[in-house]
Amino acid sequence: MFRAGIPALLLCASLAFAAPLAAQATPVAPATAKVHAEKAPKPPTKDELTEDQASFLALVSREHPLDPANYKPKDLRDVANSGHELRKDASAALESLLSAARKDSKSLVLLSAYRSYERQVSLFNGYKARYGTDYATRISAAPGTSEHQLGLAADIGLSTGQCNLKECFGDTAGGMWLASNAADFGFIIRYPSDGEKITGYKYEPWHLRYIGTDHAKAMAKSKAGTFEAYQATLLKAAKTPKAPKAKPKPPTDAQVKEQRESLLVLRFLPPYRDWSTGYDFGR
Numbered sequence: 001m002f003r004a005g006i007p008a009l010l011l012c013a014s015l016a017f018a019a020p021l022a023a024q025a026t027p028v029a030p031a032t033a034k035v036h037a038e039k040a041p042k043p044p045t046k047d048e049l050t051e052d053q054a055s056f057l058a059l060v061s062r063e064h065p066l067d068p069a070n071y072k073p074k075d076l077r078d079v080a081n082s083g084h085e086l087r088k089d090a091s092a093a094l095e096s097l098l099s100a101a102r103k104d105s106k107s108l109v110l111l112s113a114y115r116s117y118e119r120q121v122s123l124f125n126g127y128k129a130r131y132g133t134d135y136a137t138r139i140s141a142a143p144g145t146s147e148h149q150l151g152l153a154a155d156i157g158l159s160t161g162q163c164n165l166k167e168c169f170g171d172t173a174g175g176m177w178l179a180s181n182a183a184d185f186g187f188i189i190r191y192p193s194d195g196e197k198i199t200g201y202k203y204e205p206w207h208l209r210y211i212g213t214d215h216a217k218a219m220a221k222s223k224a225g226t227f228e229a230y231q232a233t234l235l236k237a238a239k240t241p242k243a244p245k246a247k248p249k250p251p252t253d254a255q256v257k258e259q260r261e262s263l264l265v266l267r268f269l270p271p272y273r274d275w276s277t278g279y280d281f282g283r
Helices: 002-025 046-050 088-103 117-131 133-139 167-171 173-185 213-222 227-237 253-267
Strands: 076-078 085-087 108-112 153-158 187-191 204-210
Touching (some): 076 088, 085 088, 088 108, 088 173, 088 204, 173 187, 173 213, 187 213, 213 227
Antiparallel strands (some): 153 204, 187 204
């Protein structure tokens, strides 16, 4: 029996050693990858589009001036120690954009950002004196109608100074990179080459406007040629906030007394049913 048991013991031992090896050789199923679908931006209300100057979707132009004219945003901060300010979210987004441009060997620099009402007065008057009122209004905003005053607009140029603040900037490698990548950081080219009849301003490939990543990408996808056109689409679909429903007021003591007296009269009318049962409005 002892000899007969040796092969059995050897077989058991081999199986015992083989089990861990087999477990190690078994391929582990890969974890299921999570797919993050791009969400559509939250539909803004009419107030956000037309009344709230702090909204990223606020439209400011000659037809839509700021109110008050000397409006100043509350959350301005310096952009990458440049001495130029933008609102907090726009500032962080522009810093990311400039960093990404450097990684792609595009040396973009910030030329201008937030401007106060007083600064815009000085600039506009200077353009008028130099070019005359008609041309000045095509290249500069009158005080109180400038996007720069919102703290959401920035002028971008090249570190070399090539074509800065000129239409030819759009044909440079940096200008083309900016047009292709701005939406990924929440910006749009605010005054496109074919939009002067709508925007009122000449082509400015250097002028960025922050509207948030979701809306910048949605605007590009919608093929809206200008921010005015995109905003009009949003306005058409916008919902006016519903006013809260007023809660019904409880009846006064006089009303309860009147209801009870009315039911008391019904109680003695033919066929003499007790009409008051279950109809005590004062309960």
